[in-house]
Amino acid sequence: MGTDADHSPKDVVREFIARMNSGGDPWALLSDAAVVAVNGTTPLSGRYPGVELIRGILVATARVVLASLAVNINAMIGTGSRIAALLNISGRTVAGAAFNEEGRPCGCVFSVNGGLIHEVVLFPDT
Numbered sequence: 001m002g003t004d005a006d007h008s009p010k011d012v013v014r015e016f017i018a019r020m021n022s023g024g025d026p027w028a029l030l031s032d033a034a035v036v037a038v039n040g041t042t043p044l045s046g047r048y049p050g051v052e053l054i055r056g057i058l059v060a061t062a063r064v065v066l067a068s069l070a071v072n073i074n075a076m077i078g079t080g081s082r083i084a085a086l087l088n089i090s091g092r093t094v095a096g097a098a099f100n101e102e103g104r105p106c107g108c109v110f111s112v113n114g115g116l117i118h119e120v121v122l123f124p125d126t
Contacts, residue, residue: 009083009112010076016110016117017071017087027051031116040125067094074105083110089124 007015012029019026036048036058043065048058062069069091076085085108090100107123 036120
């Protein structure tokens with residue numbers, strides 16, 4: 001990505017999702033103090049402040065359950081630094097079962113400033 005002026009917050013979110021799917025480096029798009037909050041009653045629900053906790057607990061825990069994960073953006077709205085997205089998250093569990101085979105959407109709100117994501121709030125139960 002180029003300079004901050006070249007990319008809107010929506011562009012940053014799109015690039016973050018693209019890097020997650022391609023095996024690229026999505027971490028470079030998170031601020032060091034980023035917070036990920038997973039709302040609801042999933043095994044991953046909770047608040048994860050800081051990239052170290054996001055990678056070390058949230059991602060590591062997800063890898064115990066999920067063998068593969070794909071994220072697609074169904075819709076995105078927002079102006080300024082707050083971007084809301086309707087995502088489709090799917091994949092396969094480590095046991096080989098399909099995850100979200102029904103295609104239920106997941107709500108998500110991103111806070112983007114200075115070309116970096118500062119907050120991600122997921123609503124997987126929606």
